[in-house]
Amino acid sequence: MISEKTVQNVLAAAVSTGAGFAEIFVENNCKSNIAVTNGIVDKANSGMDKGCGIRIINGERVIYVYTNNMSEDNLIRIAKEGAAAIKGDTEHNITVFNRLGISNAHPVAVMPDTVEKKRIVDFLMQGHSRAMAYDSLITQTGLSYLDSVQNVLIANTEGLWAEDERVRTRISVSVVASNESEKQTGYFGPGALQGFEFCEDLDIEAIADEAARCAVTMLKAENCPSGKMPVVMGNGFGGVIFHEACGHGLEAAAISKRASVFTDKIGEKIASDKVTAIDDGTMPNQWGSMNIDDEGTPCRKNVLIEKGVLKTYMTDRYNGGIIGMAPSGNSRRESYKLVPVSRMTNTYIAAGTDKREDIIADTEYGLYAKYMGGGSVNPASGDFNFAVNEAYIIRNGKICEPVRGATLIGKGSVVLKNIDRVSDDLALAEGMCGASSGSIPVCVGQPMLRVQNITVGGRG
Amino acid sequence: MDIRTLKDRLFESAEKEGFESCEIYYQSGSSFTVSIYKGNIEKYQSSENGGFCFRGLYKGNMGYYFSEALDIDADKAVKTAKENAEVITTKDREFIYKGDKEYPSVNVYNAALENVSAEQKIQAALSIEKYANEYDSRITVNRSMITSGDSYVYICNTEGLEVSEKGNHILAYAEVMAKDGEDTREKGEIWIGTDISELNEKELAESACKKALSALGAKSIPGGALKTVIENETFADILSCFLNSFIAENVQKGFSLLKDKKGDRIASDIVTITDDPLMEGGYATTAFDGEGVASCRKTIVEKGILKTYLYNLKSANADGVRSTGNGYKGSFRATVSTAPTNFYIEKGSKSKEEAISSIEYGVYINDVAGLHSGTNSISGDFSLAAEGFLIENGSITRSVDQITIAGNFYEILKNIDTVCSDLKFNSSAIGSPTVVINGIEVSGE
Numbered sequence: 001m002i003s004e005k006t007v008q009n010v011l012a013a014a015v016s017t018g019a020g021f022a023e024i025f026v027e028n029n030c031k032s033n034i035a036v037t038n039g040i041v042d043k044a045n046s047g048m049d050k051g052c053g054i055r056i057i058n059g060e061r062v063i064y065v066y067t068n069n070m071s072e073d074n075l076i077r078i079a080k081e082g083a084a085a086i087k088g089d090t091e092h093n094i095t096v097f098n099r100l101g102i103s104n105a106h107p108v109a110v111m112p113d114t115v116e117k118k119r120i121v122d123f124l125m126q127g128h129s130r131a132m133a134y135d136s137l138i139t140q141t142g143l144s145y146l147d148s149v150q151n152v153l154i155a156n157t158e159g160l161w162a163e164d165e166r167v168r169t170r171i172s173v174s175v176v177a178s179n180e181s182e183k184q185t186g187y188f189g190p191g192a193l194q195g196f197e198f199c200e201d202l203d204i205e206a207i208a209d210e211a212a213r214c215a216v217t218m219l220k221a222e223n224c225p226s227g228k229m230p231v232v233m234g235n236g237f238g239g240v241i242f243h244e245a246c247g248h249g250l251e252a253a254a255i256s257k258r259a260s261v262f263t264d265k266i267g268e269k270i271a272s273d274k275v276t277a278i279d280d281g282t283m284p285n286q287w288g289s290m291n292i293d294d295e296g297t298p299c300r301k302n303v304l305i306e307k308g309v310l311k312t313y314m315t316d317r318y319n320g321g322i323i324g325m326a327p328s329g330n331s332r333r334e335s336y337k338l339v340p341v342s343r344m345t346n347t348y349i350a351a352g353t354d355k356r357e358d359i360i361a362d363t364e365y366g367l368y369a370k371y372m373g374g375g376s377v378n379p380a381s382g383d384f385n386f387a388v389n390e391a392y393i394i395r396n397g398k399i400c401e402p403v404r405g406a407t408l409i410g411k412g413s414v415v416l417k418n419i420d421r422v423s424d425d426l427a428l429a430e431g432m433c434g435a436s437s438g439s440i441p442v443c444v445g446q447p448m449l450r451v452q453n454i455t456v457g458g459r460g
Numbered sequence: 461m462d463i464r465t466l467k468d469r470l471f472e473s474a475e476k477e478g479f480e481s482c483e484i485y486y487q488s489g490s491s492f493t494v495s496i497y498k499g500n501i502e503k504y505q506s507s508e509n510g511g512f513c514f515r516g517l518y519k520g521n522m523g524y525y526f527s528e529a530l531d532i533d534a535d536k537a538v539k540t541a542k543e544n545a546e547v548i549t550t551k552d553r554e555f556i557y558k559g560d561k562e563y564p565s566v567n568v569y570n571a572a573l574e575n576v577s578a579e580q581k582i583q584a585a586l587s588i589e590k591y592a593n594e595y596d597s598r599i600t601v602n603r604s605m606i607t608s609g610d611s612y613v614y615i616c617n618t619e620g621l622e623v624s625e626k627g628n629h630i631l632a633y634a635e636v637m638a639k640d641g642e643d644t645r646e647k648g649e650i651w652i653g654t655d656i657s658e659l660n661e662k663e664l665a666e667s668a669c670k671k672a673l674s675a676l677g678a679k680s681i682p683g684g685a686l687k688t689v690i691e692n693e694t695f696a697d698i699l700s701c702f703l704n705s706f707i708a709e710n711v712q713k714g715f716s717l718l719k720d721k722k723g724d725r726i727a728s729d730i731v732t733i734t735d736d737p738l739m740e741g742g743y744a745t746t747a748f749d750g751e752g753v754a755s756c757r758k759t760i761v762e763k764g765i766l767k768t769y770l771y772n773l774k775s776a777n778a779d780g781v782r783s784t785g786n787g788y789k790g791s792f793r794a795t796v797s798t799a800p801t802n803f804y805i806e807k808g809s810k811s812k813e814e815a816i817s818s819i820e821y822g823v824y825i826n827d828v829a830g831l832h833s834g835t836n837s838i839s840g841d842f843s844l845a846a847e848g849f850l851i852e853n854g855s856i857t858r859s860v861d862q863i864t865i866a867g868n869f870y871e872i873l874k875n876i877d878t879v880c881s882d883l884k885f886n887s888s889a890i891g892s893p894t895v896v897i898n899g900i901e902v903s904g905e
Binding site for chain 2 (some may be wrong): 040226
């Protein structure tokens, strides 16, 4: 993408005022998407993002400059402009790069640019037809496909030279059910670090059915009651609770500022014995995986919480440095336009030993949150909120009537201690996570679990 | 390659490929950000960036291609756009616009801002942090930040349109944390303008501190249907989540409950909503929209009656009306969609204090969380974690958190009892005064 000589010259300019470290991130990202609304192809777009970011670190000072004018002269000019904000005394000798040997753990069978657009359209139409046929209450569908092929090169003044290619494919299926006055939506968004073979292997009809079923069920549901009650959360996207309520607080970016409730808690019991939580960027072809992170550190499996005890944080070079921890393969960014920070990859609560049937049967009264929606958390207080897309009342150990409009609110640190059942049906689900370094693909995940007591907001 | 040379090559190639007409939309800009933490520069960023979108009509369908790089193979780009056009099946026609006779003049560029040095911006961020630290010993400053940027848009097509606009802005932000024992509260305050001399660092810092300190000690309250005051910016944020239903394209596709409601009452008669791209000092002020259509001010809801949806050329054609100039390109990458500009609820006459003084028992909401997850933009249902204050006998008595407010946006619009005089815009250019709503479902302890 850019010659070794150019990289050397740019890095030399970046540390020309004595900064301790400089890094260049070069990216070329080819993307395309197609959208089908109500069975009509109304959007097809494709193109390329290409540019380069230069990061200069001296002590706690971070300078970031980026451009998509990739001429060597311009890169040296902006590197010097950035270096001007630093006065340091480190000397560098950037003569040889150590090429990081990467064995690709995420094979791609069918590159997106080899797939005829007509095939993608046919695939989406299959989902549309299936959803419309599900029930007469289904009134609209929206399906979309997107792919991206991101090539990155990361080199730094410590001699690192690392390259990676990330091929991602994702589908989204949104199905609306309506009656005279209302509409409810069912949604799924499966994706993978894979090419078009992901779609070939995907049962789009089963996904369309499930989205349609969810929309119809919620249309017929009564408003959710409010109050404190036990909540059983379904597997898969239910893991968003851990992602929001705990995961963000375990990112070094929050820890280094002491802005997380989990600061200084390594070795302490922060969750119930039932909770083991893992972030694993190495899972083959998973949506949130990569061979290396965006600082060139190989991804790995990090056990964050083991049987309730906090083991480690997710770190990047800069924030890890502040708290005295090595990079954990979690440094990520949406594009060359953003400074990488510690982020999640595929983050999940590990499988437990309880059985789903027993968890429900042992709940006298509560809420079964089958599919969670999105949520957010205030890292300082740990206050979170989640929407529930599909929920049911549990009464006398049985799943009863569906209810809609439920929100779960509480504090992450409290909920972690209140998880009293964890089943053995771990599943992951794909999403996009937004934070300071942009919107990045992640997986959340968990088995079915129960929280003893949580505030449910609803209108009933 | 410069953009005009590239444009000529693309247009030439498009003609050969059989495109009936085509357009290039180019956008470039630079930005600078400095962020201060504990007296040190924590973040220092500068950037220059740009890219273009080529689009053209091929057998009646619009095909798109975008790129950040300008040194591309024009023939290949045009071929890709053609492939995209070939799979489109929508009957809705998109247009390459011939342009308007006249364009309004707007004031969105302040040349003096170019001369503000990096050092001046660093000093401004440092003083915001200093004022916040001095305000109260319970305050720590998470971040104080200055961002400035300029942008340039150029649209040119084979139908004769050629327009461009240059703009710039500066933004200041303070995020502070108030801590009292284990009780911590984070709040932020933002300022946006085009003239750094109008930035009052002390006022900004203190406003963030006051918000955080006043939230300390908050606890839940018993639930029920309560008289609810929602602060200006907070209601603007809630309004933002339901704007999609005002967009004609969503109405036409059946994604909006405002379908067939033109001329009907959708809000209480004290509610008037305006979309004004020509507003002086607005964050979304512009002379033309993403399709090159001249901007104009329009009333969306007049005294509770829905007057119009927001249109771009495509949706306007489908309804047989004129575009309202709300064609929108989220970036040069994006296909044309529709978006509001400076979109706001017109202010009323009562002050916020007057409104509160007439409430015997209720809540005052000044922050909500979960807007992207706790709202259903189609059904209007929302359920949001909220905080603010308890109102008893006409006065604010204590801070409140760990509650949710739940309801339906369309019902709320009809239940607005008072619109105050304190119109304020959020950073997405959506504005509202503080409003009083009869009976929102609050759930708490």
